[in-house]
Amino acid sequence: MFSGRYGPHRDELYFVTAGQHLAWGYVDQPAFTPLVARVVSTLFGDALVAWRFPSALAAGAVVLLTGLIARRLGGDRSAQLLAGSAMAVSAFLLIVGHMLSTATFDLLFWTLISFLVVRQLQGADPRGWLLVGLVTGIALHNKTLIAALIAALLLGLLAVGPRSVLRSGWLWAGAGIAALVWLPNLAWQASNGWPQLSLARAIADGSSGSSQPWWLFLPMQLVLISPVLVAMWVPGLVRMWRAVELRPVRCFAVAYVVLAVVFLVTGGKPYYLAGLFPVLLAAGAPLVVDWLRRRSDARAWVSGGLGLSLLFNAVLMLPVLPVRVLADTPVVDVNYDAGETVGWPAFADTVAGVFAGVSRAEQTRTVVVTENYGQAGAIDRYGPERGLSKAYSGHNAYFDWGPPPDTSGPFVVIGFDEDFLRTVFADVSAAATIDNGVGVDNDEQGTPVWITRDPRGPWAAIWPSFRRLG
Template sequence: MSRDGGLRRPGAGHPNPDPVVAGDSAPQPGLPPFARGPVLTVAALVTALLVALAGRYGYHRDELYFLAASRRLSVGYPDQGPVTPLIGWLGHAIFGDSLVGTRVLPALMIGATALLAGLMARELRGGRGAQALAAGTVAVSAIALQTGHLLSTTTFDLLAWALTSWLVVRALRRGGRSWLWVGLSAGIALENKMLMAFLLVALLVGLLLAGPRSALRDPWLWLGGLLALVLWAPWLVWQFAHGLPLLTLSGSIAAGGSTSSQPWWLVVPFQAVLVSPLLIPVWVAGLVALWRGRELRLFVVAYAVLLVIFTVTSAKPYYVCGLYPLLLAAGAGPTVEWARTRVRAVLLAAAVALGALVNVVLMLPVVPVTALASTPITDVVPDVGETVGWPEFARTVAGVVAAQPAGTVVVARNYGEAGAVERFAPGVPVFGTQNSLGYWGPPPESARQAVVIGFTPAQLERWFTGCTPAARIDNGVGLKNQEQGRVVSVCTPRGSWAELWPQIIYVG
């Protein structure tokens, strides 16, 4: 072991090298003491920061969608499993029906992810400094701060990947029933998002190519995999019963249909900003340490496999983010060793502090909303702009509805628009055409007039008639986002809703 617990090659400099084979009867050397104080302090601080800023700006369009889904809990949805809507329901049940109440559980999840990073550093023989650095670098990372501020499938996914990675490391060293914990963690994650399946496949490829292959002979590993599959089965059954809409969604993402979609060639370069450009050396050191340590080389192979898969499929570049807690934990020990001199320690502290400052300004709502339009923040992070203006949007749409005859409904093209009306104008009947909202049914046939929003002129011409512009969306702060400047129209559907609805709804 290095002085602060960096990874060792098996058998190097220690009379009792770590066992690397599942079921090995050789005794394991004791782990370093858990740095309870520093790690828990980091976890508590990042949680407190996220909760303190939870009420600023407003809901993200995805949050409005998840909250709508939380009011319609189901075993499956076309674009996700039931976990995130359930988290939204629990958040409101425990902390109240408010923006802050929505975001407390995500904040706690990021604190837990930082805690797991410290535990992973300890599992990798990292000492007190390495554990604290691992937790700290995860806590200040761009992806943790951005997703920890929102109710998002990615927030839970980040935590689930970190937990599963930690459990895999432990199972490789302990074997046996330890694999059941891996299966439990992975199975729950699969009920949130399918990305965990890619991690499991990548790790299996890593075992085959880099070992330890003897783990594949452990029947408990396969029982753990079976447990994960059983837990995933309800959502899989739902998907097959509904024609696998997730495949349609994947095609839409690859075609650039999401705010966070990026060209395929950006998948690899984008990894530079998921933590912080200043902290790249830490997770690169983690890749090197994992490779040199041999016993956990499968994670390096898995990381490469995931980058290839997500590049070839034009997936979102952040999909691999769940591996960074492990990479930062693996790199923390070597980084602390490198920073033994005063100058290097100052450089490391400055990198963490400056990275944290930049990430906080970009990812969290610290700039006054009235000044946001004059900054480049939404150009760098477009999702920030999608948290501004929803109450104003709903008031505008509701005002148009109030001026129409009784029985008029709202038909919104995307789930953010529909979710905003449902959240901020609860008395207005609203129907959305995207993803789950399309599955929740068409308007009643008695509704022969609709206030529509988000449709292109060609779509209005195809599905509606007699469209008259009635208002224009203005968020009041001059911020350009997806909704700013959109026209609200009053239209009549071309035919019955039952006939039109299958044409109008979409997954994307």
């Protein structure tokens, strides 16, 4: 219903371009999401609804799996429905289910692996560990963060058991399958100097637009799903630790605590823990259902809580409001990603206007250089219809796709500090300022656009100074 409103997110623009440069890995991610972007953009062109359809399917699968986990954890039909409904109205699922993102598929893989592991720990055919390994190997081609889940679960098994699982040859055979499936990306990382380690350090230092101060990490756990649903997942966490019938899966409670500490200490983003919320909601749902059956007024409280969560989260996380009033609301302050879907056509219009001011004799050699991958992706998406050639950027994987040719120039440069540009070019002049036209204070609003000439050396020499990770 809302997929086509506003516009593409900066990450979506980047993924589509990355999909045109398929590789076993990139400095900031493995290949899964760019591959999905390549498929949908090849089949459906620039249709934004089509770009986001795989994410909607993934979100639906997360809801279904949450209900299935609730069944494995002793929930009846009512508990399964409640767990799935709670996940469906959660803030994090609504936002990642609305856009093409590594986080979308990461949430799906965390939930699927959690379901499979719960099933194995409850006594399923031990050969099922082979499937766990296969899914883990595929998940590692989307985001290496999944390795943290596996490590935390293993630590949980060592700490609270059942340790007998660790003696299963099938488990270690599954681990071998995961490593084998992951090997192409692992080899790419090794041959390129392990760039994702450098990226992780950059994110920990706050270089990502979605990074948060460390002291917000724990409070954000209360709002990632919904403040109302804290009353379900916190009891679920306690139940996983204390309930005798859940003793085989107690390692999930340990994993949550371990990962919370690790991500807090290492500067991880608050949403890194979101992949465990389906399990915690599934564990808490039977407790809420029991409460419903003991109190005559409880149904109204639960229905109201879910409805309030849906209303609150939908307004904040989905493009429900008209874009013209967005700047007058707290939406962008709460939901950074909403702002990053606004203003890209106007952005491209401004750049095209600067390009049009260059003499006709120079236009054939003029190229666009951007400070970040969102800007570059927008030029690659909207530029051709405005007479612009492809963009160059030193941000993340764009850096690896190369600098402008030495025969190019002048340069329409977007962003950067003037002092930096004067160390790179002999001639720098301000040309325009980005304005999205609706007053939304996003990363691009107020960004300067420059015309530069005469690089102070060949691009091979100056290109490293443009590199940025985050």
